[in-house]
Amino acid sequence: MKYLVTGGAGYVGGVVAAHLLEVGHEVVVLDDLSTGFREAVPDGAAFVEGRVQDAARFLDPSFDGVLHFAAFSQVGESVARPEKYWDNNVGGSMALLAAMRAAGVRRLVFSSTAATYGEPVSTPLTETAPTAPTSPYGASKLAVDHMIAGEAAAHGLAAASLRYFNVAGAHGPQGERHDPESHLIPLVLQVALGERESISVYGDDYPTPDGTCVRDYIHVADLAEAHLLALDAVTPGEHLVCNLGNGSGFSVREVVETVRKVTGHPVPEVLAARRPGDPAVLVASAATAWERLGWRPTRTDLAGIVADAWEFARGHAREREAAR
Numbered sequence: 554m555k556y557l558v559t560g561g562a563g564y565v566g567g568v569v570a571a572h573l574l575e576v577g578h579e580v581v582v583l584d585d586l587s588t589g590f591r592e593a594v595p596d597g598a599a600f601v602e603g604r605v606q607d608a609a610r611f612l613d614p615s616f617d618g619v620l621h622f623a624a625f626s627q628v629g630e631s632v633a634r635p636e637k638y639w640d641n642n643v644g645g646s647m648a649l650l651a652a653m654r655a656a657g658v659r660r661l662v663f664s665s666t667a668a669t670y671g672e673p674v675s676t677p678l679t680e681t682a683p684t685a686p687t688s689p690y691g692a693s694k695l696a697v698d699h700m701i702a703g704e705a706a707a708h709g710l711a712a713a714s715l716r717y718f719n720v721a722g723a724h725g726p727q728g729e730r731h732d733p734e735s736h737l738i739p740l741v742l743q744v745a746l747g748e749r750e751s752i753s754v755y756g757d758d759y760p761t762p763d764g765t766c767v768r769d770y771i772h773v774a775d776l777a778e779a780h781l782l783a784l785d786a787v788t789p790g791e792h793l794v795c796n797l798g799n800g801s802g803f804s805v806r807e808v809v810e811t812v813r814k815v816t817g818h819p820v821p822e823v824l825a826a827r828r829p830g831d832p833a834v835l836v837a838s839a840a841t842a843w844e845r846l847g848w849r850p851t852r853t854d855l856a857g858i859v860a861d862a863w864e865f866a867r868g869h870a871r872e873r874e875a876a877r
Contacts (some may be wrong), residue, residue, distance in 0.1 A: 555579040555615055556784075557658075559605045559649065560622030561598065562589030564731070565664060565717075565773060568724045569620055571595040572777040583611060584623065593727055605645035609652035618660030618784055619653060621646065624694070627735060628668065631690035642693035643700075650704050661701065662783045665714040667796070667835065669695040677769075677838035680716075680794045687830050698794065705792040712791070713783040718769040718798040718837045720776055722858040728865030729773075738770070738859060741809055742866045745818040752820055754805055756827035761834060765805035769798035769836040772852035772861070782846040793845060798837025799853045807855065815859045 556573055560566040561582030566589070573580050580598040583605065594600045601611055605623040612619075624642045625631070631638045646663075653661065668691030669684050686692045697714075704710045721738045723729070729739045743749040757764040779797050787793050803811075813820050842848045852858065 554617040555581070557581050557583060557608070557612060557616050557619045558598070558622065559583045559608065559619065560589065560624065560664070562586055562591060562593045562600075563622055564593070564727070564729050565720060565776060566620070566622035567593040567595060567727045568773045569622070569777045569780045570598050571724060571727060572774075572781055574598060576781065581611065581616075583608060588625065588731070590730070595727070605641075606648045608649045609655060612652045612656040612658055614657050616656065616658045618662070619649065619658060620662045620780060621649060622664040624664065626666075626690060627733070628688045628690050629735070631688050631693070635689035638689045638693045642690075643696050646697040646700060650700065650710075653710070654704075654708055659710055659789060660784060660787070661710060661712040662780050663697065663701055663712065663714045665698055665716045665794070666691065666694045667716050667718045667837065669698065669716060672830065673832055673835060676834050677800060677836045678796060679838045680796055680841055702792040705790055709789045710792075711787040711789045713787050713793040713795060715779060715783060716794065716796045717776060718771060718796070718835065720773050721770045722772040722774065722852065722861040723865035724774045724777070726865070726868070728862060728869065730869060737768070737805065737808055738812070738862050739866065741812045741820055742816070742863055744820045745812055745816040745863070746866060746870055748870070750821065751823045752809060753825045754809070754822050755825050755831060757824060759833040761804055763804050763806045766831055767802035767804045767834045767836065769800070769802045770855065770858055771798050771850060772858050775850040775852050779842060779846055779848045782848050786846050795842040795846065796837040796839055797842055798839050799850050800837060800839055801853075802834060802836040803855050808859075811855050811859050812863075815856055815863055
């Protein structure tokens with residue numbers, strides 16, 4: 554098969570593109586490199602530098618489907634610059650759907666997010682939970698989910714929206730390197746590398762076993778495998794929504810202690826005030842993905858997830874030092 558991967562120079566998009574290549578598919582990556590990296594595009598994939606809004610220039614009937622990762626994803630930035638998120642995440646997705654319709658490409662897997670749910674009413678979260686995003690980022694992703702549902706019903710698109718929880722780990726030379734970084738595991742690894750003095754722990758009085766927030770971490774390679782399964786799971790006219798997570802969570806303090814054990818480095822903590830809107834526990838129910846995709850995460854051990862991320866972080870640090 555031949556697939557277009559929008560945002561394929563990013564963290565998740567690049568790993569999914571690599572998995573597609575590993576099983577023999579032809580891959581074309583479309584990315585404007587505004588947040589992605591050219592070297593994250595896996596060997597063997599064709600690369601086109603451009604915005605998702607320009608997809609009509611590259612899509613033609615030879616493509617069997619699209620995997621869509623081209624979105625801005627910083628929650629804080631979306632609050633400060635909501636127009637950037639509506640333009641790219643919503644406007645870009647609308648242009649992509651129009652391009653797919655014109656080219657007759659009728660299969661889509663969309664990178665959605667648990668941020669569509671907002672504050673959880675209960676956990677583990679299922680796909681029937683209320684959607685009440687608390688940021689323009691989450692709202693933009695939810696708007697695209699609604700857009701895809703309409704496209705499927707009206708025009709026969711076969712589509713899946715995969716709502717991720719906390720993605721972590723690395724797949725060989727492909728790992729997490731956002732700028733600015735906002736995710737816990739890479740931030741703690743920066744402390745272990747000596748690039749950051751300490752890690753802030755935002756609140757230790759939550760109703761959890763150690764008082765710190767609990768989150769569901771999923772290995773990026775498990776996530777990628779779910780995308781490949783989703784390509785074959787949907788039928789024309791269907792919009793399938795699946796949560797992707799491990800179904801269990803790890804606390805902030807568990808993550809920090811695991812990084813200490815894996816790296817052998819001290820990681821100083823600094824207790825800070827709670828952040829507004831941080832729920833105590835955010836864990837996924839992945840029952841729909843188990844049933845519909847036949848998907849089971851296999852890399853669920855936190856130490857293994859951290860070890861993969863640590864190997865990538867050290868290698869990337871060496872590359873930066875050599876470049877300097």
